[in-house]
Amino acid sequence: MTTTYRIPGAVLTEREHTVPLVHGDPSRGTISVFTREVAAPDGLDRPYLVFLQGGPGFEAARPTSPPSGWMARALKDFRVLLLDQRGTGRSTPVGPVIPGATAAEQAEYLTHFRADAIVRDLEVIRAELGAERWSLLGQSFGGFTSLTYLSLAPEGLREVLITGGLAPITNRPVDEVYAATWVRVREANQRYHERYPGDLARLRTILRRLDEEDVRLPNGDRLTSRRLRQAGMWLGDSAGFERLHHLLELPFGSAAFLADAQMASGWERNPIYATLHESSYADGGATRWSAGRLAPEEAITGDLLGAEHVFPWMWDDYAGLRAHREAAQLLAEHPWPRLYDADRLARNKVPVAATVYVDDVYVERSFAEETARGVRGLRAWVTNEYAHNGLRADGERIVGRLLDMVRGRA
Structure with a gap:
């Protein structure tokens, strides 16, 4: 189902996508994943920028009227695709408990809501929307998910911007x-x-x-x-x-x-x-x-x-x-599978730019810098100007500079 409407400064298109609960196992059924596309009102056909928010477990940012902050800057170059990651927002909710399920069944169900499943959802959606490649903006956990995307399906990516979200990629305990x-x-x-x-x-x-x-x-x-x-x-x-x-x-x-x-x-x-x-x-x-x-x-x-x-x-x-x-x-106690392919990231060909915040309480700076060195072609902006919420605090400047970095203008 697709719905389009206008707000001051943007055209919004809402879609519900059907994806497998377990990618590769159709017998497990499907869930719904919601996206909201935000486009400038001038009608120009810009490429997609997918925003991956922090979390895990939070829905996408809701656009303001008119769009402001990082989104206002992004709309100059892109159509922004806001994803309610599986289990959040208007996507099929996880809920407090699965009716009739045992604790073991509920735990197994929840194992399918990590970054690897989110990436595979996006690949289904990318094919559905007919996008050959698209760009990513990943904040915090969204940056972690971006690294998983680069590990699993880099062929779908044009460029990647990461803010406060460079996770360890070398199986660090x-x-x-x-x-x-x-x-x-x-x-x-x-x-x-x-x-x-x-x-x-x-x-x-x-x-x-x-x-x-x-x-x-x-x-x-x-x-x-x-x-x-x-x-x-x-x-x-x-x-x-x-x-x-x-x-x-x-x-x-x-x-x-x-x-x-x-x-x-x-x-x-x-x-x-x-x-x-x-x-x-x-x-x-x-x-x-x-x-x-x-x-x-x-x-x-x-x-x-x-x-x-x-x-x-x-x-x-x-x-x-x-x-x-x-x-x-x-x-x-669950033995979680790997999220990142360090060897593939070391051979990465997708342009990547990322902020590393010196005093980040949530993402350890030294590990983030180690990751920056481990991803081929990643350009890091190490700064003490912002806390972890830099994208929310000064998004226009941060997105603008990361775009300049990823495109070789800075």
């Missing part, structure tokens, strides 16, 4: 990845308390009271100290220090404090964000709750705020995750 993220998040905590030195005592008081009192969020969940520590997710955002400070300065237990504390830990809206998160770093092998196993003691009982780290207890503290509890445990 997942524990090394999470050990590095804990170092980065500790540094971010230190920078935060240097900016707001009065907040450390305030934070310690709040954490103590949450251990002693039964404080309930607007949705009925208990606000535990370990849940509040996940507000450290904001430390990787350019405006995150201020968002965290504005949460901590509110009167403890007030309606505003509780509403903002609930918003600070956004794992429930898209449950596969938590359930499949560690699998996005598993380039072969099982994760076995790596982030939790490697967490320093002060991130468990002290005042160290975490970031994109998942823990087994989340499926107890978050009501919206509980239906995935048993499946998540099985997936933590």
Whole structure:
């Protein structure tokens, strides 16, 4: 089904695509994947740029009216294709639980929602739309998926832009990845308390009271100290220090404090964000709750705020995750297949340009630079001007410069 309509500054075309649940095994049935094409209103036939968003487990960005930021810049050169990756947004939802399924069946079902399946979905869609080749813009997890695309089907790609998403590609153990993220998040905590030195005592008081009192969020969940520590997710955002400070300065237990504390830990809206998160770093092998196993003691009982780290207890503290509890445990022990072909990437012929953010809390800089060296023809822009959300903060400049780099103009 295809629907087209206009908004100020753009023409939008919405499509629903039918793809196999398991590529190569038609007996497993099909699911629907939704795309929204955004084109400039001048009617010119521009090539496609596919946007792969962060995650895993989040739908595509929704266009504003008129388009702004990175999308406004992209529309000068492209038609932008926004993909609700399988299981998200208007694509067939995963849901909290598969009716009648055992935990093992649900876990097996969820194994088909990683980057390799997303790439194969896009190859089906590319053929359906008649695009000989198209370009990619991958943010964060979307950058990881772009590297998988370059590993599996580079013949479908004209050029690739990656922002904050150069994953390790050499089968680096997942524990090394999470050990590095804990170092980065500790540094971010230190920078935060240097900016707001009065907040450390305030934070310690709040954490103590949450251990002693039964404080309930607007949705009925208990606000535990370990849940509040996940507000450290904001430390990787350019405006995150201020968002965290504005949460901590509110009167403890007030309606505003509780509403903002609930918003600070956004794992429930898209449950596969938590359930499949560690699998996005598993380039072969099982994760076995790596982030939790490697967490320093002060991130468990002290005042160290975490970031994109998942823990087994989340499926107890978050009501919206509980239906995935048993499946998540099985997936933590699942021997995940490889996502990247390092040999093929070393022979890559597709032009690639990528940002590497010096103080990225989510993607380790040293591993990103190692990946940049391992992908033939990749040009890296290493910068301390932005946090992980640089594409959202200054997208016009970032996309413009990456296009200049990938096309040899810079």
